[in-house]
Amino acid sequence: MEKNKKLTLLQKEVLFGVILGDAHLETQNNRITYRVKFEQSIKHKPYIEHLYEIFKNYVKTPPQLKLVKYKNNQTISTNIRFATISSSTFTFFGKQFYKEKKKVIPKLIHRWLTPRALAYWYMDDGSMKSTQSKAVLLNTQGFSHDQVCILCNVLTQNLIFLVGLVNKKNTYQIFISGKSFETLHSCIFRFLIPEMQYKFPLPRKKK
Numbered sequence: 565m566e567k568n569k570k571l572t573l574l575q576k577e578v579l580f581g582v583i584l585g586d587a588h589l590e591t592q593n594n595r596i597t598y599r600v601k602f603e604q605s606i607k608h609k610p611y612i613e614h615l616y617e618i619f620k621n622y623v624k625t626p627p628q629l630k631l632v633k634y635k636n637n638q639t640i641s642t643n644i645r646f647a648t649i650s651s652s653t654f655t656f657f658g659k660q661f662y663k664e665k666k667k668v669i670p671k672l673i674h675r676w677l678t679p680r681a682l683a684y685w686y687m688d689d690g691s692m693k694s695t696q697s698k699a700v701l702l703n704t705q706g707f708s709h710d711q712v713c714i715l716c717n718v719l720t721q722n723l724i725f726l727v728g729l730v731n732k733k734n735t736y737q738i739f740i741s742g743k744s745f746e747t748l749h750s751c752i753f754r755f756l757i758p759e760m761q762y763k764f765p766l767p768r769k770k771k
Contacts, residue, residue: 569621571653574680578618579657580673581681584715585688585703588667589658592650598658603630603645604688610759611687612644622648669711674718682723683755691763698742698765705735712736723751 571579582602583589589598600619604612612627620626627646633639648654660670670676677685685702693699704712712729716738719725725748726741740748745765756764 569653575618577676577678577680578615578684579654580676580678581684581686582615582688583657583661583667584677584681584685585690587688589654589662591658595658596655597650597652598654599648599650600654600657601645601647603643606642606644608760609644611757612646614757616646619648622651622653624649667706669707669714673714674722677715677718677722679723679751680755682719683752686752687756687760687763692765693739693742698745698768700740700748700765701730702738702740704738705732707736709736712738723747 579587579600583600586604587600587602589600591598600622602612602615602619606629609627616623616627623646625646627644630643630645632641632643634641660672661667686700689703691701691703693701702715704715707715709729716727716729719727719738719740725744727744728739728741730737730739742765745768749764749767753761753764
């Protein structure tokens with residue numbers, strides 16, 4: 565296992581994307597080393613296996629199944645997950661994305677939100693607005709209003725999308741307008757693995 569090897573450009577871009585989504589980092593008391601934890605519903609098993617292949621030089625145990633009980637203790641689902649080793653390699657990401665153990669948006673996110681990073685963010689935590697719409701949503705409910713606005717500005721200024729906010733009980737989703745569908749498609753679709761392309765709107769029908 566190559567514990568001290570620097571992350572590849574691919575690994576860096578993917579990390580920037582998935583940390584904006586469902587992946588999270590944790591550290592021990594010393595805050596010198598961090599590990600990355602990945603978890604998705606079992607229906608996204610191919611996606612988790614894909615992420616495992618990207619990061620397997622930092623992983624001891626391949627993806628494992630986990631039973632999840634919801635609050636009512638009656639609904640049980642199956643997730644699939646894996647985690648990297650704890651390594652100083654991930655310290656930069658931990659210090660950028662976490663303040664007092666809470667996930668935040670880094671000030672320099674405009675430098676790091678590349679098309680590939682956005683694609684992995686979308687696979688991790690994005691969805692279509694509806695099957696009839698070309699608009700999509702990014703689930704940013706865990707971030708504050710100000711932090712979501714930072715992401716909106718980056719999507720607008722760097723990637724030239726028409727975006728807005730959806731307010732749900734004082735939590736916020738990012739809405740990328742269907743008017744930006746072709747721009748978004750050309751930006752990220754080539755990075756979506758085949759098993760996750762179902763999350764993306766179909767192309768417009770030619771008249």
